[in-house]
Amino acid sequence: MSSGSVWSALARPHRWVASKWPWRSLAYLLSGVLIGVGLLPLLAAGVLLGVLTAPLGVGVGLLLGVALVGVPMGALERSRLRLMGGDRVPDPHLPAAAAGVRAWLRVRLREQATWRELGHVFLNVVPLLLLDVLLVGNLVTGSVVLLLAPLLVSPGERLPFFEVTISTTGQVWLAVAVGVVFTLAAGYLLTGYAAARVALARLLLGPRDRELDRSLARLVDSRARLARAFDAERRRIERDLHDGAQQHLLGLAATIGLARHQAAHLPGSAPLSQRLDLAAAQVTDSLRMLRETVRDIFPSVLSDRGLPAALAAVADRSPLPVTVDLDLPHRLPSPVEATAYFAVCELLNNAAEHSGACRAQISGAFADGQLRVEVGDDGVGGAALPDPASDAVRGTGLVGIADRLAVHDGRILVSSPAGGPTHIALEIPCQEMRS
Amino acid sequence: MSPDDGPLRVLLAEDAALTRSGLTEILRVAGHRVESVDDGAALMGTIAAGAAGIDIVVTDVRMPPTSTDEGLRAAMALRRLRPPVPVLVLSAYVETQHAAELLADADGGVGYLLKDRVVHVADFLAAVRRVAGGGTVVDPELMSRLLRRRAGDRQLSRLSPREHEVLRLVAGGKSNAAIARELVIGLPAVEKHIRSVFVKLGLPAGGDANRRVLAVLAYLNASGGGPSR
Numbered sequence: 001m002s003s004g005s006v007w008s009a010l011a012r013p014h015r016w017v018a019s020k021w022p023w024r025s026l027a028y029l030l031s032g033v034l035i036g037v038g039l040l041p042l043l044a045a046g047v048l049l050g051v052l053t054a055p056l057g058v059g060v061g062l063l064l065g066v067a068l069v070g071v072p073m074g075a076l077e078r079s080r081l082r083l084m085g086g087d088r089v090p091d092p093h094l095p096a097a098a099a100g101v102r103a104w105l106r107v108r109l110r111e112q113a114t115w116r117e118l119g120h121v122f123l124n125v126v127p128l129l130l131l132d133v134l135l136v137g138n139l140v141t142g143s144v145v146l147l148l149a150p151l152l153v154s155p156g157e158r159l160p161f162f163e164v165t166i167s168t169t170g171q172v173w174l175a176v177a178v179g180v181v182f183t184l185a186a187g188y189l190l191t192g193y194a195a196a197r198v199a200l201a202r203l204l205l206g207p208r209d210r211e212l213d214r215s216l217a218r219l220v221d222s223r224a225r226l227a228r229a230f231d232a233e234r235r236r237i238e239r240d241l242h243d244g245a246q247q248h249l250l251g252l253a254a255t256i257g258l259a260r261h262q263a264a265h266l267p268g269s270a271p272l273s274q275r276l277d278l279a280a281a282q283v284t285d286s287l288r289m290l291r292e293t294v295r296d297i298f299p300s301v302l303s304d305r306g307l308p309a310a311l312a313a314v315a316d317r318s319p320l321p322v323t324v325d326l327d328l329p330h331r332l333p334s335p336v337e338a339t340a341y342f343a344v345c346e347l348l349n350n351a352a353e354h355s356g357a358c359r360a361q362i363s364g365a366f367a368d369g370q371l372r373v374e375v376g377d378d379g380v381g382g383a384a385l386p387d388p389a390s391d392a393v394r395g396t397g398l399v400g401i402a403d404r405l406a407v408h409d410g411r412i413l414v415s416s417p418a419g420g421p422t423h424i425a426l427e428i429p430c431q432e433m434r435s
Numbered sequence: 436m437s438p439d440d441g442p443l444r445v446l447l448a449e450d451a452a453l454t455r456s457g458l459t460e461i462l463r464v465a466g467h468r469v470e471s472v473d474d475g476a477a478l479m480g481t482i483a484a485g486a487a488g489i490d491i492v493v494t495d496v497r498m499p500p501t502s503t504d505e506g507l508r509a510a511m512a513l514r515r516l517r518p519p520v521p522v523l524v525l526s527a528y529v530e531t532q533h534a535a536e537l538l539a540d541a542d543g544g545v546g547y548l549l550k551d552r553v554v555h556v557a558d559f560l561a562a563v564r565r566v567a568g569g570g571t572v573v574d575p576e577l578m579s580r581l582l583r584r585r586a587g588d589r590q591l592s593r594l595s596p597r598e599h600e601v602l603r604l605v606a607g608g609k610s611n612a613a614i615a616r617e618l619v620i621g622l623p624a625v626e627k628h629i630r631s632v633f634v635k636l637g638l639p640a641g642g643d644a645n646r647r648v649l650a651v652l653a654y655l656n657a658s659g660g661g662p663s664r
Contacts, residue, residue: 242497246527247451253554254457261464261556280554287551291528301530304503309532316531316580 005085006195013188022187025194028083029136032197035076036129043069043125070117071108074205077120081205084198092116092207094214113211120204128197135193139186146179227407231338238298246290253283299341307337311362314345318360320352320377325363330432332371336408340373343401343412343426347375350397355379355422370410370429381420385412401426443567446486447471448478448494448506449525454550458493458525461553465560474498475505482512486520491567495550496526496533507533514545523566525550529576531584538573538652543645546572562608570608571648578606581655593635601628606651610644 006025009016016022046066053059071093078089092113096104108114145152145161150173153159153166159175166172207215260276263269302310308326315322331337344362351360357379364373385398402412410428445467449455455471462469472478475498486492492513494506506524513520514537521544524537534547546566552559552574562572582603585591594602597618604614615625629647633639638650 239502242527243451247453250451250527250550250553251453251457253551254454254461257554257556257559258457258460258464260554261461284551284554295528300497300503300528301532305530305532309530312532313530316584321583 006191006198010188010192010195016188016191017184021191024083024085025191026136026140026187028080028194029132029190029197031080031083032124033129033132033136036125036132039069039073039121040125040129043121067118068108068114070119070121071114073121074113074117077124077201078205081198081201084194086198086202089202089206090212092205092211094211113207116204120201123200123204136190139190143179143183143186146175146182149175149179223407227339227404228335231335234298234338235303238294238300241290241294241297242300246287246294249283249287249290253280253287256280256283298338302337302341303334306331307340310337310341311344314341314348315362318348318352320348320357321359322348323359323361325361326373327365328371330366330434332366332430332432336371336428336430339404339408339410340371340426340428343404344373344375346397346401347424350383351375351377351379351422355381355383355420357420357422366432369431370427372425372427374423374425376421376423378421380418381416381422382418383414383416383422383424385414398424442466442468443490443563444488445469445563446478446481446489446492448473448475448492448498448509450474450495450498454495457553461556461559462493462563464556465563467563474500475509476500478506478509479512482509482516482520486513486516489520491521491523491563493523493525493563496524504533507537510537510545514541519544521545521566521569523548523563523572529574529580531577531580534573534577538571541571542649543569543571546570547577548572548574549576565608570645571652572608573606573648573652575603575607578603578655581652585655590636594632598628598632598635601625602632602651605629605632605644605647606655608644608648 006021009019009021043066046062046069050059050062050066054063075091078091081089092111094107094111096107141161145159149159149166153172155166155168155172158165166175256276256279260273260280263273263276266272299310299313301313306328308324308328311326312324315324332340348360348362351357355377357377360375360377362373362375364371366372383398385402398412398414405412405426405428408428408430410426413425413427414422416422416424442465445462447455447458447462447469449458449471450473452473455473459469459471472481478492478494478498481489482492492510494510496504496506498505510522510524513522523546524533525548526533527550529549537545537547544566546562548559548562552562566572582591582599600618601614604617609617611622611625611629614629615622618625633647633650636651636654638654
């Protein structure tokens with residue numbers, strides 16, 4: 001139970017006495033009464049005027065306003081619930097699909113949460129406000145009158161509120177004693193009542209499971225969109241570098257090449273030729289570095305030829321001897337190819353840099369609706385996904401891979417005992433692109 | 436390789452203006468006549484028209500309209516023409532897969548070079564001339580890749596470091612004399628190394644530079660571990 005603390009306090013009355021709950025409950029109920037008393041005339045006026053002026057058109061707007069009053073009141077009530085502890089109640093509303101009042105209205109008027117909140121407002125300002133006032137008013141007044149009896153009455157007078165005649169001084173003190181018991185009972189009753197009010201508010205103002213599912217689905221969607229956007233951005237940067245900086249450097253290489261060619265035929269040009277040789281070496285280095293950078297961002301062979309060709313190229317570049325055995329008769333969706341590609345690159349990199357392996361192998365196939373790629377090496381092992389509970393930095397590379405696979409509902413399976421060998425499998429459910 | 440020193444008619448396909456003008460100028464310096472197109476469609480159009488009178492096509496791999504590998508596909512179409520048109524493919528990247536497709540079943544008149552090589556104008560022009568003459572040219576970077584892929588190969592591991600160097604140069608299409616110059620050793624020494632390499636790899640010795648390149652490429656590509664398609 002989310003408001004468990006107040007309920008557990010109620011279960012142990014001896015602890016409850018000294019707890020914060022009686023006071024918090026009183027504060028919760030009193031603030032609710034104040035809000036209700038303020039809101040009741042406004043709502044009544046709104047409904048009345050709305051109904052009367054509805055034929056003029058103005059009333060429709062007023063009634064619409066009344067219908068939506070639950071939205072801000074729901075927010076206020078949810079923040080008021082924090083007074084009574086327990087988990088924060090999340091906003092059950094969907095975000096508006098577009099900016100502007102119309103879009104907002106369209107979403108709000110269609111969702112159940114809006115109408116649950118309105119129901120809560122009407123419950124609060126009509127029957128429950130009455131109950132609040134009666135309970136809080138009578139119990140608090142009764143407690144105060146009994147506890148303050150020595151100040152309020154002398155023997156022979158009538159005790160106000162209870163309307164009983166106090167005849168002796170002993171009876172005055174008896175009233176105080178009764179007052180102590182009455183106050184305790186009243187406080188207990190009010191705490192229980194407040195806890196019940198909180199439970200009702202939580203029920204009406206929080207999101208339903210279906211609404212939570214929907215917001216989860218939205219999160220999953222937005223994560224997938226982000227991943228796709230990231231992928232597209234990588235391709236764009238690769239294209240820009242290829243069409244821009246790379247072409248300019250190649251133009252420069254051609255110019256330097258021509259200059260060397262011409263200088264070679266000039267008499268006495270040895271110092272110039274040396275300088276041009278240096279320029280040639282520099283431009284070759286620049287081109288090589290740019291090529292490596294561009295390839296790390298997005299290898300064009302991946303989009304042109306697919307995963308097996310791209311991974312074969314990675315294997316060729318690896319400092320380790322790597323065998324590739326990848327049987328994929330069809331292309332896969334490009335985000336899946338990219339995810340698998342970058343994951344394997346990282347795993348091979350780990351194998352080359354950290355594992356002390358002498359060789360590695362990549363194998364894989366498409367079967368049962370999923371791509372499965374395995375990367376193994378004969379190194380020292382010890383690769384592991386860190387325990388999600390600890391914030392260990394070791395293995396963050398694998399966590400990154402797991403995160404990127406998760407976008408496609410994929411997963412990573414690691415077998416890497418100390419001493420090796422390491423075997424890591426990546427699985428991504430997807431569809432083949434049969435053309 | 437026929438030592439034909441006359442001017443060649445070159446069809447250049449390259450979409451980037453800077454690179455295109457640089458390549459054009461380099462080819463003109465050597466006295467070649469250059470026509471250029473700037474996308475894959477235009478290149479294919481010229482090929483469809485028969486590419487009559489063209490001595491060699493020099494093409495970029497990645498060009499519009501799809502900016503993927505139209506240059507490579509055009510090159511393979513040129514190889515299938517009867518008679519095939521010599522083609523030198525220039526690429527911003529060395530892709531073993533592209534090279535394997537281009538060189539599959541080739542019997543010369545084909546080349547695959549990194550664009551960076553234009554900085555060595557004389558070598559570049561020699562490569563153009565060699566391909567136009569029916570030879571085969573592959574980028575040294577590609578050779579290193581293929582050799583690394585075969586790092587575990589028992590026959591290759593029996594080569595001495597010097598024999599490795601010789602193998603690389605042979606595969607690059609260099610003549611015995613060019614290899615001798617490059618390694619600063621005598622011609623007889625080069626011939627001895629080459630014989631030794633070919634015996635160790637079990638390849639048919641002898642033949643011209645082109646035949647030797649093809650033999651080495653076939654050796655490196657066979658059971659090379661990479662996908663064939």
